[in-house]
Amino acid sequence: MRIALDAMGGDYAPAVNVEGAIETVNDLEGIDVILVGDESSIKRELDSKKYLPNRISIKHASQVVGMDESPSVAIRKKKDSSIRRAIELVKNGEADAFVSAGHSGVVMATALLLLGDSIGVDRPAIAAIMPTLKAPFVLIDAGANLYCKPENLLQFALMGSAYCRVIFRRSEPKVALLSIGEEDTKGNELTKEAFKLLKKVDINFTGNIDGKDIFAGIADVIVCDGFTGNIVLKTSEGLADAIVRILKREIVDQSAGRIGYLLMKSALKSFKKKTDYSEYGGAPLLGINGTCIISHGRSTTKAIRNALRVAADLSEKKVHEIIAFEIEKGMVSKVDKK
Amino acid sequence: MRIALDAMGGDYAPAVNVEGAIETVNDLEGIDVILVGDESSIKRELDSKKYLPNRISIKHASQVVGMDESPSVAIRKKKDSSIRRAIELVKNGEADAFVSAGHSGVVMATALLLLGDSIGVDRPAIAAIMPTLKAPFVLIDAGANLYCKPENLLQFALMGSAYCRVIFRRSEPKVALLSIGEEDTKGNELTKEAFKLLKKVDINFTGNIDGKDIFAGIADVIVCDGFTGNIVLKTSEGLADAIVRILKREIVDQSAGRIGYLLMKSALKSFKKKTDYSEYGGAPLLGINGTCIISHGRSTTKAIRNALRVAADLSEKKVHEIIAFEIEKGMVSKVDKK
Numbered sequence: 001m002r003i004a005l006d007a008m009g010g011d012y013a014p015a016v017n018v019e020g021a022i023e024t025v026n027d028l029e030g031i032d033v034i035l036v037g038d039e040s041s042i043k044r045e046l047d048s049k050k051y052l053p054n055r056i057s058i059k060h061a062s063q064v065v066g067m068d069e070s071p072s073v074a075i076r077k078k079k080d081s082s083i084r085r086a087i088e089l090v091k092n093g094e095a096d097a098f099v100s101a102g103h104s105g106v107v108m109a110t111a112l113l114l115l116g117d118s119i120g121v122d123r124p125a126i127a128a129i130m131p132t133l134k135a136p137f138v139l140i141d142a143g144a145n146l147y148c149k150p151e152n153l154l155q156f157a158l159m160g161s162a163y164c165r166v167i168f169r170r171s172e173p174k175v176a177l178l179s180i181g182e183e184d185t186k187g188n189e190l191t192k193e194a195f196k197l198l199k200k201v202d203i204n205f206t207g208n209i210d211g212k213d214i215f216a217g218i219a220d221v222i223v224c225d226g227f228t229g230n231i232v233l234k235t236s237e238g239l240a241d242a243i244v245r246i247l248k249r250e251i252v253d254q255s256a257g258r259i260g261y262l263l264m265k266s267a268l269k270s271f272k273k274k275t276d277y278s279e280y281g282g283a284p285l286l287g288i289n290g291t292c293i294i295s296h297g298r299s300t301t302k303a304i305r306n307a308l309r310v311a312a313d314l315s316e317k318k319v320h321e322i323i324a325f326e327i328e329k330g331m332v333s334k335v336d337k338k
Numbered sequence: 339m340r341i342a343l344d345a346m347g348g349d350y351a352p353a354v355n356v357e358g359a360i361e362t363v364n365d366l367e368g369i370d371v372i373l374v375g376d377e378s379s380i381k382r383e384l385d386s387k388k389y390l391p392n393r394i395s396i397k398h399a400s401q402v403v404g405m406d407e408s409p410s411v412a413i414r415k416k417k418d419s420s421i422r423r424a425i426e427l428v429k430n431g432e433a434d435a436f437v438s439a440g441h442s443g444v445v446m447a448t449a450l451l452l453l454g455d456s457i458g459v460d461r462p463a464i465a466a467i468m469p470t471l472k473a474p475f476v477l478i479d480a481g482a483n484l485y486c487k488p489e490n491l492l493q494f495a496l497m498g499s500a501y502c503r504v505i506f507r508r509s510e511p512k513v514a515l516l517s518i519g520e521e522d523t524k525g526n527e528l529t530k531e532a533f534k535l536l537k538k539v540d541i542n543f544t545g546n547i548d549g550k551d552i553f554a555g556i557a558d559v560i561v562c563d564g565f566t567g568n569i570v571l572k573t574s575e576g577l578a579d580a581i582v583r584i585l586k587r588e589i590v591d592q593s594a595g596r597i598g599y600l601l602m603k604s605a606l607k608s609f610k611k612k613t614d615y616s617e618y619g620g621a622p623l624l625g626i627n628g629t630c631i632i633s634h635g636r637s638t639t640k641a642i643r644n645a646l647r648v649a650a651d652l653s654e655k656k657v658h659e660i661i662a663f664e665i666e667k668g669m670v671s672k673v674d675k676k
Contacts, residue, residue: 068521133580143518146526180481180568183406188484188565211572215580227526230518231566232573234549239574242471242553243581 001030001312004086004095007037008064009102010299014038017101018045020304025055027305031312034059034095036086061085067297071105075113083107087114090290097291097311099282101299107292108144108285115290118324123148124287125156125226126294127163128233129280134217138164138173141223142283143230150193153177153223154201155327159286160221161203162326166319173220176209178228184208190225198223202329281306284314286323291315339368339650342424342433345375346402347440348637352376355439356383358642363393365643369650372397372433374424399423405635409443413451421445425452428628435629435649437620439637445630446482446623453628456662461486462625463494463564464632465501466571467618472555476502476511479561480621481568488531491515491561492539493665497624498559499541500664504657511558514547516566522546528563536561540667619644622652624661629653 005021007014014037021033032055035042039060046056061082065074078084083102089095091114100107108124117124125141140160145152157175164173177195179187184195186208198205209219214232224232281303282295291314295307314320343359345352352375359371370393373380377398384394401419403412416422421440427433429452438445446462455462463479478498483490495513502511515533517525522533524546536543547557552570562570619641620633629652633645652658 067519068523070523133583146518178569180484180565180572181405185406185408211569211574212576212579214573215576227518228566228569231516231549232569234518235552235570235573236549236577238550238553239577240581241550243578245471247585 001097001315002032002034002095003308003311003315004034004036004059004089004098005304005308006082006086006098006100006102006107007035007042008061008082009100009107010295010304011101011297012299013101014041014045016299016301017304018042019049019301020299020308021056022046022049022051023301023305024308025052026050028309028312031308032056033308034086034089036089037061037064037082059085059089065103065106067103069103069106071103071109074103074106075109081106084110084114087111087290087292090292091115097293097315099293099295099304099307099311101282101295101297101304101307104143104294107294111285111288111290111292115288115292118287118289118320118327120324120327121155121159121287123152123155124285125152125159126229126283127160127286128229128283129167130214130233130236132215132217135168135220137214137217137219138221139224139229139233140221140286141226141229142233143226144285145226148190148225150190150197153190153194153225154197155287157198157203157205157221157223158201158327159323160223162323163284163286163319164220165326166317166322167314168220170220172204174206174218175203175221175223176206176219178214178222178224178232179208179210182208182210182213194223281308281310284310284319286320289320289324291320339435339653340370340372340433341646341649341653342372342374342397342427342436343642343646344420344424344436344438344440344445345373345380346399346420347438347445348633348642349439349635350637351439352379352383354637354639355642356380357387357639358637358646359394360384360387360389361639361643362646363390364388366647366650369646370394371646372424372427374427375399375402375420397423397427403441403444405441407441407444409441409447412441412444413447419444422448422452425449425630428630429453435631435653437631437633437642437645437649439620439633439635439642439645442481442632445632449623449626449628449630453626453630456625456627456658456665458662458665459493459497459625461490461493462623463490463497464567464621465498465624466567466621467505468552468571468574470553470555473506473558475552475555475557476559477562477567477571478559478624479564479567480571481564482623483564486528486563488528488535491528491532491563492535493625495536495541495543495559495561496539496665497661498561500661501622501624501657502558503664504655504660505652506558508558510542512544512556513541513559513561514544514557516552516560516562516570517546517548520546520548520551532561619646619648622648622657624658627658627662629658 063081128142282293399420466480620631623630
């Protein structure tokens with residue numbers, strides 16, 4: 001299994017990318033990593049570290065896409081970017097999957113251009129895994145599409161449902177539509193129209209879900225447009241982080257609490273692990289004809305390592321092929337089926 | 339000071355509404371409450387309780403607006419609803435302010451119809467107060483307007499800034515625009531256009547804010563459309579609640595943690611208080627020519643009591659008049675001023 005890693009993407013690239021690759025090949029059997037990006041920068045990072053040299057290779061790319069670039073311009077002008085060169089490796093069969101912590105819009109557009117979409121999917125979407133009181137759920141779209149039509153949300157629901165079945169082995173995932181109230185009539189034009197479409201297809205659609213119930217563990221898949229999904233994902237990360245800080249301060253502020261804090265350290269640590277994005281490593285871009293993992297811009301070494309592990313896992317399970325098959329099957333309406 | 343309270347609005351009405359009114363008149367000097375709604379139901383709740391009878395009165399209304407009704411239909415067909423009758427009391431000068439935990443869309447449309455908008459405001463907006471690592475901030479719009487134009491977001495920014503100055507006494511509130519990245523170029527068409535407008539007016543606009551930074555305490559006012567605002571508000575509530583539950587479970591799961599939990603109880607309690615919506619009671623609808631507080635549908639007795647207190651406070655401070663004045667002043671562009 002060979003994974004192409006965009007060595008230049010993310011806030012701490014290429015250092016954490018190279019470290020993540022080294023940890024992966026040192027710790028995990030069967031995953032080789034191709035570091036894609038500026039050869040001399042990558043070599044500098046590699047030189048100071050111990051690793052299995054035959055499991056890591058470099059593919060040079062002279063350009064880097066900045067986080068504030070427009071996807072259309074980046075695609076036109078940066079033909080030698082690390083993102084493009086890495087996706088080309090997947091296209092040419094030199095790599096089995098691709099990971100990037102770079103500009104997600106450019107990653108999506110380039111993947112769509114070079115690898116193409118899965119049959120029947122108009123827009124690929126990012127499927128993020130989020131923790132709840134009970135089991136984790138799949139949030140789709142977590143940020144790929146800022147503008148969505150009702151039909152896009154329908155396809156996100158089908159992809160999310162198929163993905164959930166494969167990765168969590170849940171047989172009939174409960175799919176909910178994120179809106180501003182749980183009543184059927186609540187929502188904006190987009191969610192109201194999507195609601196009607198979702199009722200027709202053959203998935204376990206449970207209706208609207210309100211923001212307050214996202215973390216109650218009542219849905220396996222939560223569907224929304226990419227703008228809303230990005231806000232939900234990042235707000236949750238920010239809040240979880242703030243809460244841990246506030247709690248630590250509360251404890252220190254209280255004299256009795258100091259002893260409590262020492263005793264509670266492991267509980268806080270275990271909680272942090274559950275809400276830490278880097279544990280999940282990255283989110284797949286579903287609907288692409290290939291395995292493509294988008295990692296957080298703030299990715300740490302651990303996040304990169306986990307993203308590489310997830311990429312290998314999804315590629316091995318042929319998730320993108322299963323999703324294409326399930327979408328075709330899923331578009332059958334409940335009425336047709338009867 | 340007389341506050342008109344919609345006795346029939348909210349999930350636990352009229353019981354908690356009546357209890358909240360009783361606690362208010364019993365505990366606070368100078369606030370009288372007019373309970374608006376079905377007289378016999380209200381009397382039944384009042385009968386079993388002790389309260390100062392000359393400080394609570396009843397205004398009968400025969401109709402109740404359901405949470406799933408369309409605002410336009412409710413306004414046309416329910417002329418004797420508790421929401422409408424209560425707002426009429428404000429219009430006629432029989433009450434100084436109005437509180438409802440009912441259908442927020444109907445409250446907004448009725449308030450706009452009967453009281454009118456503040457001069458220069460096209461769309462009123464809900465201004466919710468949210469806690470952070472540092473001081474709390476104002477989220478506007480927290481759910482009144484599902485569809486917004488860039489000009490609406492500009493007005494929300496001006497109203498939020500004025501509101502923040504009045505209630506928190508912050509002289510130059512930092513106003514940020516909620517988007518999917520902090521870079522100037524990130525966002526959808528709505529936020530990109532609003533960004534340009536916000537740069538021109540005479541407020542302390544600090545640019546885009548990403549979801550992950552909402553709770554970092556770097557903005558005094560965060561501006562967004564009402565769909566996004568509702569999702570942010572409710573997702574945060576749901577997550578804070580889930581985190582407290584997860585932490586309690588983590589602590590109990592760990593043998594050493596049990597002692598830690600006892601020691602930490604007060605820290606958790608203090609934290610819960612900080613993130614508990616009912617402490618803030620309700621959020622004002624800004625841009626209306628009058629004082630109107632919208633409470634959570636799940637309002638408890640404490641939430642209703644706090645909403646009544648907030649209504650009295652904002653009415654006394656004549657916040658809606660100050661906002662009208664500040665908006666007129668604020669629309670002056672930075673260019674004009676030079």
